[in-house]
Amino acid sequence: MPRGLLVLIEGLDRTGKSTQAAKLVESLNNNARLVKFPDRTTPIGKLINQYLVESETQLMDQAIHLLFSANRWEVAETIRATLLEGRTVVMDRFVYSGIAYSAAKSVPGMDLQWCAQPDKGLLKPDLTFFLSNSQTEQRAGFGDERYESSSFQSKVRQEFEIIFNTFESPDYIKNHMVFLTTTGKTIDEVHVMIDSALKKFIQKGIYNEDFMYF
Ligand SMILES: Nc1ncnc2c1ncn2[C@@H]1O[C@H](COP(=O)(O)OP(=O)(O)O)[C@@H](O)[C@H]1O
């Protein structure tokens, strides 16, 4: 039995990632599994949630970075097992967010290499969608959480670009990443873009049984 596909939906805050991840899983007849990061339901995830929603919660930037990474390692084995069952796993954020948001803080010593280290060894997605939207600040809920300010988001965007160009080969970017601008597009229109890119990816037959790793 062929393994399932590991699909990632990435992007800045309120770009429609969760909406699209849920729609994608639904369109795969619920045979796919949705995994959202941060997973706020685990004990580590509860701490992360507190940090994000309560501005008075203080944690060293290094500590919260490691908690976000640990939150991914908590479910790493479940993700692998699901893929080996032949089911697709759709992730809503993953390692790229972990590196980009922490690096955007410009904390001395927390450079890209430092930020990337704790996630080394996690499975790398077969296909990543990166959603961009220039109107997210007008969306419901923007500004409710710690990182949701225009200036910080624009720093995060720059870090994402640096990460893709530093850590990923042009070949990986060409074959395994899809950048979608969704400004002015409805939820359904974005879904159609994602669905057709996924079908094209499967048709090309680029992914194989071997897993890739960060
Ligand atoms: N294409 C779209 N057009 C308009 N509103 C959208 C679109 N996609 C998502 N939204 C809305 O924007 C808000 C944030 O969407 P969400 O999927 O939670 O984003 P994220 O997971 O990236 O933070 C929600 O209120 C959602 O209904």
Ligand SMILES: Cc1cn([C@H]2C[C@H](O)[C@@H](COP(=O)(O)OP(=O)(O)O)O2)c(=O)[nH]c1=O
């Ligand atoms: C997964 C992850 C998210 N984050 C940040 C991004 C978001 O600002 C915040 C919460 O993520 P998320 O719940 O996806 O927020 P949103 O729905 O607004 O996109 O946590 C990190 O800083 N590091 C990480 O490793």
